[in-house]
Amino acid sequence: MKLKILAFGITKDIFGASEKELELQDGLSVGQLKDILEKDFPQFIKLKSYFIAVNEEYAEDNQIIIGTDEIAIIPPVSGG
Numbered sequence: 001m002k003l004k005i006l007a008f009g010i011t012k013d014i015f016g017a018s019e020k021e022l023e024l025q026d027g028l029s030v031g032q033l034k035d036i037l038e039k040d041f042p043q044f045i046k047l048k049s050y051f052i053a054v055n056e057e058y059a060e061d062n063q064i065i066i067g068t069d070e071i072a073i074i075p076p077v078s079g080g
Helices: 010-015 030-040
Strands: 001-006 019-025 053-054 072-073
Touching: 010 053, 030 053
Parallel strands: 001 072
Antiparallel strands: 001 019, 053 072
16 A cells, blocks of 8 residues: 655655655554654654654554555654
C-alpha cells in the first residue's frame, strides 16, 4: 500500500518535507510503522518520544493501518 505520512515540527526536518509517501505492506501496525521509520530515518530514535495519529486520533502500537488512513507523526512538544 502507498501511505502518505504527514510530518510536523522536528519530524518535518527529519523527512526534509511536510509529508512523505512510503510503499509499505498491507496490514501493517502502528508499532511496525515506527520500527520502519526508525530504521529508514535513524533520527527518530533520538527523539524522546513521538506519537502516530491515525485519522486525527492518537493510535496505539497494535492498531492496524489501511491505505486510506491519514497518518501523522506528532513530535514531542515542550512548553510551560
